[in-house]
Amino acid sequence: MSRTRPEHYDGLQILLHWGVALLIAGVFSLALIFDDMPLSPAKFGLISWHKWLGITVLALAVLRLAWRGIRGAPAADTSLPAWQRGLATGVHHLLYLLMIALPLAGWLMSSAKGYSVVLFGKIPLPDLVGKDEALGHLLKEAHELMAWTLLVLVALHAAAAIKHHVIDKDTTLARMLPFLRRKTS
DSSP states (O other): OOOOOOSSOOHHHHHHHHHHHHHHHHHHHHHHHHHTSOSSHHHHHHHHHHHHHHHHHHHHHHHHHHHHHHHOOOOOOTTSOHHHHHHHHHHHHHHHHHHHHHHHHHHHHHHHTTOOOEETTTEEOOOSSOOOHHHHHHHHHHHHHHHHHHHHHHHHHHHHHHHHHHTSOOSTGGGTOGGGSOOOO
16 A cells, blocks of 8 residues: 655644753753753752753654654655665654654663663663773763754754745745745645
């Protein structure tokens, strides 16, 4: 059975897109804030919030992928050059990969460093690996590298969307911002 692709993203896809974007900004901001703080209850509080938001990003990314599999996504504009469609597809795949791999790496890192993740201070999540200082250090480096990579990809993604709207004057950005859609009547 073939399914036609939707013309626009639906309300849930748009909500998840912008919700995850805000959560990623929050998680990254918290990391920048607590990174240089001395050990203190305030630092541990920010780290807890960082973990909670990161696990929420993971859960919502999985939900986004599941809903995308059910609902589908609009096809790339066929008037775009093939290299742009390919680049957009590649960046989207990397964004989804990092929205899953980055929080998992953080969870693994916490486990390896001997700090359990207790979601919202109430729901203990299982340790994914045993305590291992060397592994914890390696996962910290991987987590940070993935975070900066995600930041670069998000900036590229946003710049491309703005370029399409401002310079190309196409409907790429309007698919994720319904108020930009032109009225057809």
